[in-house]
Amino acid sequence: MSPVHPENWPVLVIKGGVDDELLRDFTALAAAAEESDGNPPLSEQTFVTLRAGESGSHPLLALALYAPDEDSDPATAQDLAGFAVVVEEADGTGVLEVAVHPSYRNQGVADRLVATLKSSRGFDGLKAWSHGNHEAAADLAAKYGYVPVRELWKMRLTTSAAELPEAVLPDNVTLRAFVPGQDEEAWLAANKAAFSHHPEQGNMTQQDLEARMAEDWFDPAGFLLAVDPSGRILGFHWTKVHPRHGGHPAIGEVYVVGVTPEAQGMGLGKALTVAGIRYLQDQGLHAVMLYTDADNAPAVSLYRRLGFTRWDADVMYGPKNGG
Incomplete structure (x- = not known):
């Protein structure tokens, strides 16, 4: 495994579609994260946009952080430690999602990606999802002045x-x-x-x-x-x-x-x-699952009457000042 110096690892910034090799790397990392966490790190819409590439209806910005092998030059990095994807909307807003490989967690990988995003795109109109609302994601959001603005419940019926x-x-x-x-x-x-x-x-x-x-x-x-x-x-x-x-x-x-x-x-x-x-x-x-906004009281009430119970939650973060 590579030495732990993510602040020195190369970050690729890709505007538009990603190539097939990078998409395979993203997919493999997302699968490893889902196996570890029990929930996917990216929404379905994000993966649909990634697969659509340049032909998709939503502009895309992707960042990939590769951890170099101990004997390799950083320019020929081998292991994908983490990646970030912003799906842009026509009105200038965007939604950020970040995924970190389980082997590279608690090493500053997500922070490195977000810092690069801030310098390359900025945070204007940007919100971010944390699927499963991991503590590390909440801490990172707070570091950049982001607070919870939406909670999406996962409910399950057995x-x-x-x-x-x-x-x-x-x-x-x-x-x-x-x-x-x-x-x-x-x-x-x-x-x-x-x-x-x-x-x-x-x-x-x-x-x-x-x-x-x-x-x-x-x-x-x-x-x-x-x-x-x-x-x-x-x-x-x-x-x-x-x-x-x-x-x-x-x-x-x-x-x-x-x-x-x-x-x-x-x-x-x-x-x-x-x-x-x-x-x-x-x-x-x-088993059957669903997603519903936590504050949608009529929907939550209906699902509970049908036997669904709260299983997990995704949290969207936005700027504390609402900007």
Whole structure:
């Protein structure tokens, strides 16, 4: 293992897409971090953006810190100790995520990356996620004047399907699976309407949708649409299956549940949630997870009534002064 002098290790700063070799390094490090921590260090949106490269809809800034081998010149560094990714938005804001290999933790790797980011990009409009809210991340955020601004709960259900209520749909509403090549435009419109208050989800584009449909986990049979007699989409439950990795078993996810404004107040959200959970359990999965904002009291209450319990939390940090 390399001597511990991260302040002297080279940091690569890449604007735009990363090449295949760097993407493989990022993916391998993220897998090692997830195996160690039990949760991924990067959000799905970030990995979708990384894989899309220059063709993606979100500009990208990546930093990679390589630890040189004891006998190597720093310019020919071999081991990726950590990396940082900023996904930029059109309005000048950005979201930062940092991952450090378990073998290189508590050595100043994340600090070196963030310091380089500050000098190369600056912190204007920047917020940062800590997935799992590790103590080291909280300490680093405080060092740079960042405080928690959002808490995203992970909740998990391990109950059997027999303990779930029935998925009772409103009158004249039926459930069917998403059909690729047919439903994209209508779903994007329904998603925009359902999440008008939540731009992170509501602003999803055709390109964003296609990128997710190209992922290995995409299964149209688990993408449930609630439609009226005319075929109009009133709501949806997009499920996801995280495959088994290392010592962690496969787990289902309530990926996105949305109800359009005109269909709210009919119990459709609960019916869609239950229908999706039953679908996941029919696939042989014994646990289902979801993400929800900690301050979304109605959603937290519904999920608790269905048997979900708080499992973990992701915390977003922003400047203390709100800048």
